[in-house]
Amino acid sequence: MYKYKKKEIIINDLKKYVGNEVLFECEQFRIKYRDRMGIVGNSGIGKTTFLNMLAGLDKKFDGIIENNFNRTFFVPQFDEFPNWLGVNYIIRRAKHLSKISDIQGNFIIDQLGLNSLFQQKYGTLSGGQRKVVLVGVALLSLPDLLILDEAFNGIDDNKRRELFTFLNKWIENNKITLIFVSHNKNDLALLTNKVIKIKNKRITF
Ligand SMILES: Nc1ncnc2c1ncn2[C@@H]1O[C@H](COP(=O)(O)OP(=O)(O)O)[C@@H](O)[C@H]1O
Numbered sequence: 001m002y003k004y005k006k007k008e009i010i011i012n013d014l015k016k017y018v019g020n021e022v023l024f025e026c027e028q029f030r031i032k033y034r035d036r037m038g039i040v041g042n043s044g045i046g047k048t049t050f051l052n053m054l055a056g057l058d059k060k061f062d063g064i065i066e067n068n069f070n071r072t073f074f075v076p077q078f079d080e081f082p083n084w085l086g087v088n089y090i091i092r093r094a095k096h097l098s099k100i101s102d103i104q105g106n107f108i109i110d111q112l113g114l115n116s117l118f119q120q121k122y123g124t125l126s127g128g129q130r131k132v133v134l135v136g137v138a139l140l141s142l143p144d145l146l147i148l149d150e151a152f153n154g155i156d157d158n159k160r161r162e163l164f165t166f167l168n169k170w171i172e173n174n175k176i177t178l179i180f181v182s183h184n185k186n187d188l189a190l191l192t193n194k195v196i197k198i199k200n201k202r203i204t205f
């Protein structure tokens, strides 16, 4: 019999080690369908490590992480593409690899203002522009779980407001579950409605 799995992440008795030291632990936790989960915590506390684990990229831990989403997309904290790659190529490829319609794909490209970056190489973009390109690639791939690691730094306030307004609507309309690591209270307030903390080697709510 086909067993329907709810789209959620279930965590049980989780313990992550770096060497012999516990980095953090978490007894029980669920990230539910359409949650907008913020994650906060000091630098070096393990946020990026936790995201890698949630995304299934880091499998070295004790306990259970069951990720029942179909399409998890992880936007990393640091760059992903080589400097010489054209933005045009990056975006067109992402669109091509996805089942997204032309109308939807072009809408994302338009809303994120990616057209104006098409002629540039990835390496010539500012930090903020790079992040927008990465978010574009993520949305074009039609994820049901979107994981964003840090920093929309380097995007000016107007652009940022536009970007977040669009992201909010897109996430809502496409029923995306969001996990967002940030140090910026404003950004967290705009995009998330729940927050967990990593503190004293524990994930707390
Ligand atoms: N592969 C690794 N090998 C050794 N140490 C690591 C590795 N990955 C992460 N760490 C350590 O784990 C800690 C948490 O790192 P990270 O998850 O990047 O923190 P955050 O994102 O909260 O700033 C850091 O002290 C880092 O040095």
Ligand SMILES: [Mg+2]
Binding pocket: 047, 048, 049, 077, 149, 150
């Ligand atoms: Mg980090």
